[in-house]
Amino acid sequence: MRTVVPFAAGDPKTRLADVLSSAERSAFARTMLSDVLGSVRAAGGDPTILSTAPVDADAPVTVDDRSLSTAVNAVLGEADGPVAVVMADLGLASPAALERLYATGGDVVAAPGRGGGTNALVVRHPEFCVDYHGVSFRDHRRCARDLGAAFSVVDSHRLATDIDERADLAELLLHGEGDASAWLRDAGFELVATDGRVTVTR
Amino acid sequence: MRTVVPFAAGDPKTRLADVLSSAERSAFARTMLSDVLGSVRAAGGDPTILSTAPVDADAPVTVDDRSLSTAVNAVLGEADGPVAVVMADLGLASPAALERLYATGGDVVAAPGRGGGTNALVVRHPEFCVDYHGVSFRDHRRCARDLGAAFSVVDSHRLATDIDERADLAELLLHGEGDASAWLRDAGFELVATDGRVTVTR
Secondary structure, eight states: OEEEEEEOOSSOOGGGTTTSOHHHHHHHHHHHHHHHHHHHHHTTOEEEEEESSOOOOSSOEEEOOSOHHHHHHHHHHHOSSOEEEEOTTOTTOOHHHHHHHHHOOSSEEEEEOTTSOEEEEEEOOTTOOOOOSSSHHHHHHHHHHHHTOOEEEOOOHHHHOOOOSHHHHHHHHHHOOSHHHHHHHHTTOEEEOOSSSOEEEO | OEEEEEEOOSSOOGGGTTTSOHHHHHHHHHHHHHHHHHHHHHTTOEEEEEESSOOOOSSOEEEOOSOHHHHHHHHHHHOSSOEEEEOTTOTTOOHHHHHHHHHOOSSEEEEEOTTSOEEEEEEOOTTOOOOOSSSHHHHHHHHHHHHTOOEEEOOOHHHHOOOOSHHHHHHHHHHOOSHHHHHHHHTTOEEEOOSSSOEEEO
């Protein structure tokens, strides 16, 4: 399936600025992008990168510096078949999780991100538009309903876990199977047990 | 499948004390317990509650005031067949998610909780013991490997989401299908979009 991987090329992952320098955040974001591209291909997808600026990566790149929603909707508007949209910061996205995404029926298939986001989508309805602002999962569900489109959900911890904040790095250390978790280990990150949820130190 | 649902009856959900009174936390925890019991039954499971103190609920109750790990291991030690262990605070545990848990093959099947926990287990190996302290998912994986037991993972956002902290309430409002999400709405909670992940206000 054609799979668009949006990528924010400039100053990525700002919510990780307390633990990673700007150069490190760039390198880490590109490593996650590379992992996602590999998982998309291993799951039978055909990835293209939708980037805010030119980026050197192992897939065709379309540069569109408009907002994420506008850029994705431009792709959807020109598509003549199903299109998947898979975020570049899904450091846990395994081939098996993406196979489930592709295999789930429905006019619109969504994998919720933790905190109301929409981390992965399959769009098979010509009129569906994305809006990643705000509580996007709720808005996408509502929009599908308003269109009379069948809406399905993929229940996946791997796809729900976008790597945005320090606590997310613990998920990557625990469950990561790609280069991004190795990158974190090489950068000196390790798990720390607390009274509540596990976190990381460096 | 026989399914043990551990429940902490005294002063539950202390990490929600900033948004719920002690009496409210008790009521909320019991509502989640009831939802979990309903989902277990709907998925074909046979639930029993393993509680730290007597509790009035719609399933047989075994009272064991020892530590969670000790109490669960006592149950596993007496079992003569597969046993599932499903935490009582999985407010998003749907019948479909639990059906996936039950249907997954392996001597030990685990659904990771966010932050290194083990939110649901199926144990089919006579020597496997739980240890919920620390990074339990990693420890359970290691223990299964040491026993030569086949270890499988259920990749589920619903099962990964134990409701412990304020941010978790947003997941329940977004994705909940049982009485606990209705309880939260009745208590005045609603979603609030932020620059990052969605949170809740009351």
